[in-house]
Amino acid sequence: MKRGLLLAVLISSIVIASCGRPIPLLGPTPTPIPPPAEETAQAFLKAWEQGDYARMYGLLSPSSRASIDLGKFKRIYQDVAAEATITSVSTSITSALQEPPEAQVAYHVSMETLLVGSLEVDNVMNLTLEGERWGVNWSSGLIFPELAGNFVHLEVRTPERGDIYDRHGLELATDGTMVTVGVVPGWIKDEGKVLHELKRILGLDEEAIRGKYASARPYWFVPIGDIPLETYEAERGFLDSLPGISCRKKSVRAYPQGELASHVVGYLGAIPSDELEHWKAKGYRGDEKIGVAGLEKWGEECLAGRRGGALTIITSRGDLVAMVKEQPAVSGCDIYTTLDAGLQRAAEAALEGKRGAVVALDPRNGQILAMASRPGFDPNIFVPGISYEEWEALLNDEGRPLVNRAIQCAYPIGSVFKVVTMACALEEGGFTPDSTFTCTGVWEGLGPEHPMHCWLQAGHGEIDLVTALAASCNVAFYEIGLKLYELDPSLLSDYARRFGLGKPTGLRCLDEEAGLIPGPIWKMRTLGEGWAPGDGVNLAIGQANLRLTPLQVANMMASIANGGVIYRPQLILRVVGTSGELKEAFSPEVMGHLPLSERNLKAIQRGLLGTTTDPRGTADEAFRGLGIPVAGKTGTAELGEEGGKPHSWFAGYAPADDPQIAMAVIVEHGGEGGKVAAPIFRKLVEAYFQQGGEGER
Numbered sequence: 148m149k150r151g152l153l154l155a156v157l158i159s160s161i162v163i164a165s166c167g168r169p170i171p172l173l174g175p176t177p178t179p180i181p182p183p184a185e186e187t188a189q190a191f192l193k194a195w196e197q198g199d200y201a202r203m204y205g206l207l208s209p210s211s212r213a214s215i216d217l218g219k220f221k222r223i224y225q226d227v228a229a230e231a232t233i234t235s236v237s238t239s240i241t242s243a244l245q246e247p248p249e250a251q252v253a254y255h256v257s258m259e260t261l262l263v264g265s266l267e268v269d270n271v272m273n274l275t276l277e278g279e280r281w282g283v284n285w286s287s288g289l290i291f292p293e294l295a296g297n298f299v300h301l302e303v304r305t306p307e308r309g310d311i312y313d314r315h316g317l318e319l320a321t322d323g324t325m326v327t328v329g330v331v332p333g334w335i336k337d338e339g340k341v342l343h344e345l346k347r348i349l350g351l352d353e354e355a356i357r358g359k360y361a362s363a364r365p366y367w368f369v370p371i372g373d374i375p376l377e378t379y380e381a382e383r384g385f386l387d388s389l390p391g392i393s394c395r396k397k398s399v400r401a402y403p404q405g406e407l408a409s410h411v412v413g414y415l416g417a418i419p420s421d422e423l424e425h426w427k428a429k430g431y432r433g434d435e436k437i438g439v440a441g442l443e444k445w446g447e448e449c450l451a452g453r454r455g456g457a458l459t460i461i462t463s464r465g466d467l468v469a470m471v472k473e474q475p476a477v478s479g480c481d482i483y484t485t486l487d488a489g490l491q492r493a494a495e496a497a498l499e500g501k502r503g504a505v506v507a508l509d510p511r512n513g514q515i516l517a518m519a520s521r522p523g524f525d526p527n528i529f530v531p532g533i534s535y536e537e538w539e540a541l542l543n544d545e546g547r548p549l550v551n552r553a554i555q556c557a558y559p560i561g562s563v564f565k566v567v568t569m570a571c572a573l574e575e576g577g578f579t580p581d582s583t584f585t586c587t588g589v590w591e592g593l594g595p596e597h598p599m600h601c602w603l604q605a606g607h608g609e610i611d612l613v614t615a616l617a618a619s620c621n622v623a624f625y626e627i628g629l630k631l632y633e634l635d636p637s638l639l640s641d642y643a644r645r646f647g648l649g650k651p652t653g654l655r656c657l658d659e660e661a662g663l664i665p666g667p668i669w670k671m672r673t674l675g676e677g678w679a680p681g682d683g684v685n686l687a688i689g690q691a692n693l694r695l696t697p698l699q700v701a702n703m704m705a706s707i708a709n710g711g712v713i714y715r716p717q718l719i720l721r722v723v724g725t726s727g728e729l730k731e732a733f734s735p736e737v738m739g740h741l742p743l744s745e746r747n748l749k750a751i752q753r754g755l756l757g758t759t760t761d762p763r764g765t766a767d768e769a770f771r772g773l774g775i776p777v778a779g780k781t782g783t784a785e786l787g788e789e790g791g792k793p794h795s796w797f798a799g800y801a802p803a804d805d806p807q808i809a810m811a812v813i814v815e816h817g818g819e820g821g822k823v824a825a826p827i828f829r830k831l832v833e834a835y836f837q838q839g840g841e842g843e844r
Contacts, residue, residue: 185240185252188252188254188283189240196235196236200221204217204221206282207220207284208274208282209282211284215285227287230300231263231301232263233266234428236258238256240252241269248276249273249274249275249276251272252274253270254270254271255268255270256269262456263455263457263472264472270292272284272289291469293460297462297463297468298461298463299471301456302456303432304456306477308450308452308479309450309451309482310482311412312481312482312483312484313486313487314720316483318403318404319486320443321403323398323399323400323401324396324398325373325375326373326375326394327372327394328345328348328349328370328374328392329369329392329394329395330369330391331366331368332363332369332391333365333366334464335390335391338357338391340389341389345392348386349371351371356371359371370395370434373397373532400436400526401530402530404488406495406523406525407492408486408488409523409525409526410550411484411486413440413526414443415436415437415530416437417434418433418435429448430454437451442719450480452476452479452725455476455477456473456476457470457472458472480722481722484515484718484719485509485516486517486518487517487835489835489838490507490516490517490834490838491516491519493831493834494517495519498519498521498814499521501815501817502522502546502552503521503795503813503817504812506697506698506810507810507831507835508705508808510704510706510709510808511806512714512717513702513705514718515718516808517831518553518554520550520552520553522544522546553697554697554698555659556660556696557661557694557696558694558695558813559689559794560782561688561785562765563689563782563796563798563811564686564695564782566780567643567703568624568686568687569624570642571631571639573612574743574747575642576627576631576634577630580611580747580750581611584620586601586603586607586623587606587608589601590622592626592629593680593684597681599684601621602619602621602783612754613750613753616755616757616780617756617764618763618764619765621688624687627687628683628684628686628688631687636667637666637678639683639686640666645739645742646741647699647702647713648662648664649663649695649699652696652699652702652716653716653738654698654716654718655718655719656718657718662695663692663693664693665692666678670682690785697812697813698716700798701798701809703798704779705806706740707741707748707751707752708800711741711748712741713737713738717733717735717736720732752778752803755780755799756776758779758780759777759779765781765820766781766820766821768821769825769829773833775802775832776802777799777800777832778806779797779828781821781824782794782824783796786816792817793817794813794814795819795820795822795824796813797820797827798812808835812824812825812827
């Protein structure tokens with residue numbers, strides 16, 4: 148009680164002594180401590196790594212936000228990333244100095260780019276404390292120290308594109324030089340003069356020129372048109388002196404052999420719109436040309452090399468402020484093909500004026516010596532750029548010159564298929580090479596109401612199986628077809644697939660059609676009908692919706708020639724680097740073996756030799772007097788409802804006793820195989836061995 152009274156008196160005395168103002172008893176209240184500035188800097192940098200520009204903007208100081216809106220802030224980062232080809236950003240804080248209300252945070256930035264490699268940047272971020280919050284005092288200098296008030300500029304360095312050669316080193320595709328004439332809108336001082344001179348040099352309308360850069364950013368290079376190097380040299384002094392005009396040399400494709408092997412070599416074209424993002428992710432700007440067909444497409448990344456560049460900081464006048472990083476371009480690799488240019492030229496000449504294809508292989512290794520398709524095209528027309536009208540004209544051309552008939556067209560092959568039928572008959576059907584048939588010119592195996600005819604109206608009389616192949620006796624193969632059908636309706640179809648037919652051959656670098664081997668399952672699924680005896684009989688002579696590519700037929704003949712080995716057709720010999728070093732070598736690759744015994748294979752080979760040497764052979768006349776023995780098979784493929792003259796085929800190999808070349812020749816709507824395709828085959832055999840055959844074994 149006394150203690151409480153004394154405490155009350157004491158408190159009253161303190162209050163009176165303070166003139167009525169209470170005096171705190173617990174000491175002074177501490178000033179709040181702000182969070183470390185380093186936390187804000189860390190959050191800002193992490194948001195940059197993630198591309199979260201809204202989060203970054205939210206961490207700016209009020210004064211910085213007042214000087215730039217979110218949209219412009221975001222565009223600056225995106226534009227710098229695009230121009231410098233930045234793909235990723237990683238950051239780390241190295242030190243921090245905090246003396247409220249100011250702070251400085253030092254940080255390191257690592258940027259990965261597509262064209263100039265890794266960028267390592269050390270920088271300092273200033274922050275200001277306003278209230279209890281640190282804010283970043285922003286300028287574009289936080290990206291690169293020298294960038295504040297300036298611009299990032301990347302001069303892309305395009306490497307020289309690799310060449311494409313035949314097997315002997317003849318250039319099929321190589322690099323030339325053109326000059327891209329463009330403008331930097333912000334540098335133009337006399338627009339009227341710029342437009343007038345560009346019109347004179349490029350032949351473009353002034354409004355079309357203006358339209359190309361009307362919406363471009365002021366200090367970006369805008370390509371207007373290309374001119375030959377010779378034109379640039381003649382106009383160089385003037386072009387280099389006119390403010391606003393900028394010229395850049397670039398490599399362009401040239402095809403010194405013109406149409407030769409154009410379907411194989413291919414050509415360059417604009418990046419397709421649906422592939423644009425894919426190529427931009429690899430460092431392309433989007434206005435380049437890439438391989439869009441043939442080996443140019445297959446080997447794009449190899450041929451194109453590695454792009455480089457010089458990343459700089461420049462003023463609005465284009466003056467250099469700083470060189471950020473330089474990366475040299477690395478030239479593309481060269482591709483050596485298996486093609487023999489001499490044989491290729493002879494094949495294309497033999498098809499001139501016709502629609503068709505030739506495929507020639509080395510049966511010992513599967514290497515493609517020639518792949519000709521006609522009509523053709525000159526890939527040089529694509530070099531300066533092709534107009535929409537010109538492109539439409541090519542696409543609508545009835546001759547389909549852009550189509551590689553050797554691998555992109557599947558045809559009925561007629562009697563060439565009798566090789567497969569004979570093989571199946573010998574291996575699965577109970578027939579022997581000595582099996583005999585009686586051909587009167589008419590066959591009634593499906594009933595007298597469905598007579599079928601031999602191509603030789605008078606008939607072949609008594610004939611054995613080997614001779615039936617040489618003479619292409621339909622009656623013999625009608626009988627075989629019916630017997631195989633009775634054994635198993637799918638037997639012949641399945642056997643053909645074991646020959647590698649009716650599916651892509653495995654050619655690695657060009658797109659090919661699969662073709663079609665019809666059979667019971669296919670007919671039911673496609674037509675809703677069962678496979679009838681007549682289907683089996685028609686298939687035995689190469690009809691009944693059978694469709695194969697010339698490459699498949701040539702590969703089949705190569706396998707028969709070499710003793711039964713099915714090789715993957717090979718079109719690339721090797722890839723060579725810029726210094727001549729071997730980057731990659733391609734070797735023969737075995738895909739399988741023909742389902743034939745050695746005895747039966749030799750019987751087929753005898754029949755194929757008889758085609759060109761037996762008086763009853765369907766190509767005896769075509770090869771008479773040729774000093775090189777040829778084995779092969781004619782085909783005259785009827786077109787059914789399509790009408791018109793049949794397709795003319797000859798497929799075989801030479802020399803018959805030491806096969807070094809296997810070929811398939813087709814002439815669309817050419818007529819009889821022995822009279823049209825066989826003479827072309829002979830010409831090519833003569834041309835090949837007159838030039839000494841293939842020089843690199």
